[in-house]
Amino acid sequence: xxxxxxxxxxxxxxxxxLLCSSCLGSPSPSTGPEKKAGSQGLRFRLAGFPRKxxxxxxxxxxxxxxxxxxxxxxxxxxxxxxxxxxGFTEATGWTHSAKYGPGTGRIWxxxxxxxxxxxxxxxxxxxxxxxxxxxxxxxxxxxCKDQRLPGFSDSNVIEVEHxxxxxxxxxxxxxxWGRRPLPVxxxxxxxxxPDGWSQVCDKGWxxxxxxxxxxxxxxxxxxxxxAAFYRLLAQRQQHSFGLHGVACVGTEAxxxxxxxxxxxxxxxxxxxxGGPAVVSCVPxxxxxxxxxxxxxxxxxxxxxxxxxxxGGAHPGEGRVEVLKASTWGTxxxxxxxxxxxxxxxxxxGFxxxxxxxxxxxxxxxxGAIHLSEVRCSGQExxxxxxxxxxxxxxxxxxxxxAGVRCNLPYTGAETRIRLSGGRSQHEGRVEVQIGGPGxxxxxxxxxxxxGTLEAMVACRQLGLGYANHGLQxxxxxxxxxxxxxxxxxxxxxxxxxxxxxCAHHGTHITCKRTGTRFTAGVIxxxxxxxxxxxxxxxxxxxxxxxxxxxxxxxxxxxxCLASSARSANWPYGHRxxxxxxxxxxxxxxxxxxxxxxxxxxVWHECHGHYHSMDIxxxxxxxxxxxxxxxxxxxxxxxxxxxECQEDVSKRYECAxxxxxxxxxxxxxxxxxxxxxxxxDITDVKPGNYILQVVINPNFEVAESDFTNNAMKCNxxxxxxxxxxxxxHIGDAFSEEANRRFERYPGQxxxxxx
Numbered sequence: 001x002x003x004x005x006x007x008x009x010x011x012x013x014x015x016x017x018l019l020c021s022s023c024l025g026s027p028s029p030s031t032g033p034e035k036k037a038g039s040q041g042l043r044f045r046l047a048g049f050p051r052k053x054x055x056x057x058x059x060x061x062x063x064x065x066x067x068x069x070x071x072x073x074x075x076x077x078x079x080x081x082x083x084x085x086x087g088f089t090e091a092t093g094w095t096h097s098a099k100y101g102p103g104t105g106r107i108w109x110x111x112x113x114x115x116x117x118x119x120x121x122x123x124x125x126x127x128x129x130x131x132x133x134x135x136x137x138x139x140x141x142x143x144c145k146d147q148r149l150p151g152f153s154d155s156n157v158i159e160v161e162h163x164x165x166x167x168x169x170x171x172x173x174x175x176x177w178g179r180r181p182l183p184v185x186x187x188x189x190x191x192x193x194p195d196g197w198s199q200v201c202d203k204g205w206x207x208x209x210x211x212x213x214x215x216x217x218x219x220x221x222x223x224x225x226x227a228a229f230y231r232l233l234a235q236r237q238q239h240s241f242g243l244h245g246v247a248c249v250g251t252e253a254x255x256x257x258x259x260x261x262x263x264x265x266x267x268x269x270x271x272x273x274g275g276p277a278v279v280s281c282v283p284x285x286x287x288x289x290x291x292x293x294x295x296x297x298x299x300x301x302x303x304x305x306x307x308x309x310x311g312g313a314h315p316g317e318g319r320v321e322v323l324k325a326s327t328w329g330t331x332x333x334x335x336x337x338x339x340x341x342x343x344x345x346x347x348x349g350f351x352x353x354x355x356x357x358x359x360x361x362x363x364x365x366x367g368a369i370h371l372s373e374v375r376c377s378g379q380e381x382x383x384x385x386x387x388x389x390x391x392x393x394x395x396x397x398x399x400x401x402a403g404v405r406c407n408l409p410y411t412g413a414e415t416r417i418r419l420s421g422g423r424s425q426h427e428g429r430v431e432v433q434i435g436g437p438g439x440x441x442x443x444x445x446x447x448x449x450x451g452t453l454e455a456m457v458a459c460r461q462l463g464l465g466y467a468n469h470g471l472q473x474x475x476x477x478x479x480x481x482x483x484x485x486x487x488x489x490x491x492x493x494x495x496x497x498x499x500x501x502c503a504h505h506g507t508h509i510t511c512k513r514t515g516t517r518f519t520a521g522v523i524x525x526x527x528x529x530x531x532x533x534x535x536x537x538x539x540x541x542x543x544x545x546x547x548x549x550x551x552x553x554x555x556x557x558x559x560c561l562a563s564s565a566r567s568a569n570w571p572y573g574h575r576x577x578x579x580x581x582x583x584x585x586x587x588x589x590x591x592x593x594x595x596x597x598x599x600x601x602v603w604h605e606c607h608g609h610y611h612s613m614d615i616x617x618x619x620x621x622x623x624x625x626x627x628x629x630x631x632x633x634x635x636x637x638x639x640x641x642x643e644c645q646e647d648v649s650k651r652y653e654c655a656x657x658x659x660x661x662x663x664x665x666x667x668x669x670x671x672x673x674x675x676x677x678x679x680d681i682t683d684v685k686p687g688n689y690i691l692q693v694v695i696n697p698n699f700e701v702a703e704s705d706f707t708n709n710a711m712k713c714n715x716x717x718x719x720x721x722x723x724x725x726x727x728h729i730g731d732a733f734s735e736e737a738n739r740r741f742e743r744y745p746g747q748x749x750x751x752x753x
Contacts, residue, residue: 042122044085048100048141049338049355055143057100058082060108060121062129067106070134071096077116078124079142085121088144095141097359101337102136110134137333137358137400166243166256168192169216171279174233183287183409186225186280189213191243191255193262198242201271202278208250209258210279215342215352216254218316218409219281227278234275241270246277251378253338253352284349286315286497287409307347307383309404311363311589311704313465313526315497316350316406319362322370322383328731329368331383332396333358339378340386341404347382351407362403363589363704364665366532369396413461413498418442419522421477427523429474429516430458432499434486443486445499445520446511447472452699453494453706454502455522461498464524467702469595475517483516485509490520494706528704530588531662531695535711535727538693541581541672542713542724544681546574554606560676562630564683577678578722582617582634582670583642584695586662588704591651593661594636595700601660607675609637612660613701618694619679621715629689632679634670636660642669686719691727707731 045066046056059066069082079091110132114124173187189200210222245261252258263270308328309318320331320341341353372395376386389395415433422428431442455470489505496502511518550571555561561575568575586592594601594612601610616636621629639660641650648665652658662668670677679691691713699706713727 042085042120044082046086046142047103051100052146054088054146055100055141057098057103057139057141059103062108065106066104067108067130068103068136068139069112070107070110070132071138071140072134073111073113074140075114078112078114078121078140079144080116081114081118081121081124082142083144084149086142086144087149089147089149090145091142092145093143095143096138098137098139098141099359099361100139100141101356101358103139104136106130107132107134107136107139112140166191166193166254166260169213169255170197171213171217171281174230174278182412183218183283185219185283185409187278188230189277189279193242198240200246200277201241201244201274202276203244203271203274205246205277206248208248209246209255209277210281211250212248212252212255212258212352213279214281215346216407217281218287218351218407220284220346220349220351221282223280223282225278225280230278231275239271239276241276244271249378251339251342253342253354283409286349287411307344309344309348309362310365311530311587312403312405313528313704314405314463315460316345316348316408317362317404319360319365319401319403320344320383321365324368324370327368329370330365330398331374331402332369332372332391333360333400333402334396335373335375336402337376340374340376340383340402341406342378343376343380343383343386344404345406348406351409353404354407355405357403357405358400360399360401360403362401363530363587364398365401366398366585366587369398369401372396374402411497414463417458417461417499419462420480420482421474422521422523426464426525427521429477429519429521431482432487441484441486442482443484444482444516445490446485446488446509446513447474447518447520448488448512450490450520452702454490454492454499454520455524456494456702457492457496457499457502458520458522459524460496462524465526466524466528466704467522468525468528469523469702471521471523473517474519474521477521485511485514485519525590525702527590528588528702529586529590529592529662529664530704530708531592532585532587532708532729533693533695533711534583534585534667535713535729537583538580538691538711539713539724539727541579542691542722543579543672544722545577545579545678547577548574555675557606558604558635558676560632560678560680562680562683565680575680576682578621578630578681578691579672579678580724581672582677582693583667584617584662584670585667586664588664591661591663592639592701592703594639598657598659604637607637609654610657610660611635611637612639615698616696618692618697620692620694621679621681621684622690622692624688624690630679630681630684632676634676639668641666643667681717684717686717689715689717691715691724 043061045059047059048057058069060069074094074096076091076094079094083091108129110127112124112126118124170190171184171187172190173184190197191200207222214222241263243260243262246258248258306323308321310321312318321328322331336356336358338353338356341356345351345353369391371388372391373389374383374386380386418431419425419428420431430445432445433440433442435441450472451470452467455467459465459467486509487504488509488511490499490502492502549568552561552575556565565575596612601612603610613636615633616639617634619632623629638654639662640652640654641663644650644663644666648663650666651663652661654660693711695709696703708729708731710730711727712730713724716723
């Protein structure tokens with residue numbers, strides 16, 4: 001078979017060839033045409049995954065060896081020079097921190113400094129060829145304008161020994177095409193080639209091939225099909241074969257990474273004695289119900305650690321977190337690749353991985369880092385089955401947290417919802433499609449009780465990420481000719497994939513406020529904040545103070561005392577307060593800002609401060625069975641960046657009526673000695689209790705994750721002293737650890753000690 005140049009490939013083929021070169025070892029390039037003057041015998045290419053043909057990690061071949069460029073001092077001017085070396089007119093951007101994955105080999109250039117007028121990268125200043133103090137985690141990339149230089153002769157063709165031309169794969173049902181419920185899980189395999197869709201000859205087709213196809217389509221596994229039925233059906237249908245000789249190992253992230261043979265245009269006999277390849281995929285638990293199949297109960301060995309995703313704006317993406325010794329922690333991105341990412345995706349019930357993310361692209365975690373240098377073959381059923389290194393705090397930081405983007409089944413959910421009237425595609429009045437048994441029609445959603453959680457689901461269904469706001473009035477957005485309210489009483493938990501999975505009134509519409517002005521709207525965003533309380537600090541700083549009533553007038557004005565304080569003998573006597581410090585971190589990918597603007601903040605003369613949120617945090621003392629015996633709350637009367645990580649600057653400060661908020665990578669510290677930073681326990685009897693702290697309890701401000709907003713501690717009170725221990729975030733433990741927490745020894749009785 002003759003070599004084929006990348007100039008003849010489709011965009012998918014080029015992308016995946018370079019994926020091969022970066023992940024599976026560089027192919028041996030053939031001798032290309034003479035280089036342009038000024039390049040001094042250098043060759044350039046774009047590599048990495050995922051990317052388009054005009055973007056990627058920059059790789060340079062010098063003295064027969066391929067290497068990369070460090071991102072130190074890299075600028076757009078350097079990107080312009082490199083894009084012209086690659087045959088493009090100019091650069092539109094550049095990337096750092098190995099966005100397209102770390103390369104291999106030498107790091108040829110470091111501290112590259114170009115003015116933008118140079119004819120070649122060799123004319124730019126640098127530390128010298130091969131002189132670098134960087135690692136491949138700092139590899140630079142470029143994004144070029146998709147426009148070739150006039151008359152450019154591509155001298156950087158890499159020739160390989162097989163075609164890579166499969167651009168896309170789909171399953172076509174053998175019968176009832178277009179009438180089957182989505183997602184489609186069984187049917188004929190079709191591949192999109194440059195000249196259209198074609199079928200695959202089933203000669204030599206294996207379960208490994210089916211595994212790869214199902215993974216690409218968002219399914220974790222495959223099952224056997226009724227071959228006799230499809231053989232009989234094939235005899236009655238016309239077929240267009242374009243591909244045969246497919247040989248996959250089963251761990252490939254894309255069919256194009258398998259060994260493939262394509263039919264030539266002049267081949268007359270295609271797939272003699274065979275038929276079209278057929279696959280049947282098993283949907284993961286999240287998608288099993290929507291496909292009409294019974295939920296698959298994925299059994300896990302007793303005691304085996306689990307995995308989850310955090311911080312992703314879309315289903316099947318996020319920061320990878322694993323469970324070890326009943327505690328969740330992150331994974332270091334060293335040696336993190338598509339094989340390991342695919343193991344995670346399939347373990348969670350998705351398909352293979354579209355992208356293995358490094359450099360905390362899905363936000364930084366907090367707490368333990370459990371794994372490093374994970375090396376998976378791709379056949380493992382769990383990430384914990386892969387060889388890995390247990391690490392110490394010195395080995396890795398949360399700036400290196402690994403993440404994934406998984407392939408998902410196509411459900412068509414985004415076609416049943418749309419936005420109208422907004423200033424951009426990310427906002428507007430929500431319209432949903434309903435129908436059956438009559439024709440489909442579009443309608444509005446009643447704004448009653450519509451809030452952040454419902455808006456989160458709507459934005460997720462639209463494919464627009466998170467919800468910044470869920471709006472109950474949308475009079476300022478023109479609804480066009482859609483005036484009918486077709487859905488009401490929508491109540492979501494926030495985890496649903498579409499609004500029709502949320503509870504609602506069904507066909508009987510009940511809306512307290514009528515008219516299109518009182519219908520639901522959303523403002524969506526690709527990023528969101530994520531607040532997390534430093535639970536260990538609560539445990540370390542908790543103590544009891546008996547505070548005289550004459551020092552609590554301001555606190556009483558702001559409702560920071562128990563109701564019994566109203567009948568106290570003011571100013572004589574005292575109140576018993578459980579005090580502690582709370583340090584609240586923003587681990588998300590957007591700043592945490594109060595819902596209301598400064599124009600509506602309330603000035604409190606007594607303490608001399610503004611409240612930007614009436615209730616920012618709830619404090620509760622609960623009995624073991626969940627009965628509340630004391631409570632407190634914290635208004636955000638000074639929400640600011642108290643401290644930040646080393647590389648993050650403070651942005652919010654309360655002084656002089658400044659902006660309030662918490663920057664990504666910063667935290668707000670409410671010290672134990674601040675007014676209202678307490679729970680009034682004057683009326684609490686001695687016994688065993690649970691201390692609970694909940695941040696943003698009313699979901700007023702959107703966050704990427706609300707499950708980590710609650711903290712619980714064991715609390716023992718003997719009437720004179722208090723012991724607070726075992727403090728942890730609600731989702732920081734496994735379910736079994738939480739059950740053990742609820743019934744710790746001595747917590748079954750609240751009798752006086």
